[in-house]
Amino acid sequence: MGRSSTAMALALVVLAFIECEAVTRYVVGDGRGWTAPPNITAGFYDEWAANKSFEGGDTLEFGYNGTHSLAAVSKEEYDSCAKVSSFADGTNGQGYAYQLPKKVGVYYFICTIDSHCEAGQKLAINVTSTTSAGFAMWSSPSPLTSGAISMVLYTFALFLLGH
């Protein structure tokens, strides 16, 4: 194996390794954020989560203005909109980035203020795979992040090849 092909192989291994580590950051509710009516209607977060493929280690960014809270709850508490006191971040009234556990399962989030949860401020996330799946994760669903990382690494590979 020539020196340049060794360098190329090395660069590709590094690239594959970093891409499989890439996690996706989701802004919950996109531009609407984490909110209640009149900004959303019931079912809004179900629709937002539909057709998205969540992996363990992905981050959910809950951004909010106004009076809201974020609690990570059980299915029963999600179904009944229980007014739990255990918050995901320990505080009310500010945004929070929640990293999904690296474990397959369904994770539930609600706002405990007034009847926001009953009105639709509740989110269920089905984590169907974990990012530690290895090299099979070559094409991660994070075009922006992996795109930027790939560009840096391709530049790095070209640099190695040039020497």
Ligand SMILES: *[C@@H]1O[C@H](CO)[C@@H](O)[C@H](O)[C@H]1NC(C)=O
């Ligand atoms: C909260 O308000 C700030 C300032 O107006 C705005 O930039 C931001 O997008 C708002 N966030 C949400 C989730 O509505």
Ligand SMILES: *[C@@H]1O[C@H](CO)[C@@H](O)[C@H](O)[C@H]1NC(C)=O
């Ligand atoms: C999810 O995908 C299915 C099949 O492509 C489609 O029928 C459905 O409307 C999508 N749901 C949402 C909320 O985008």
Ligand SMILES: *[C@@H]1O[C@H](CO)[C@@H](O)[C@H](O)[C@H]1NC(C)=O
């Ligand atoms: C609805 O969105 C606006 C603009 O971000 C915000 O000021 C307001 O507090 C939101 N209402 C609720 C109930 O969150």
Ligand SMILES: *[C@@H]1O[C@H](CO)[C@@H](O)[C@H](O)[C@H]1NC(C)=O
């Ligand atoms: C979560 O996803 C898995 C795999 O697609 C599926 O078998 C399971 O029924 C889903 N669970 C829920 C509660 O949607």
Ligand SMILES: [Cu+2]
């Ligand atoms: Cu709320």
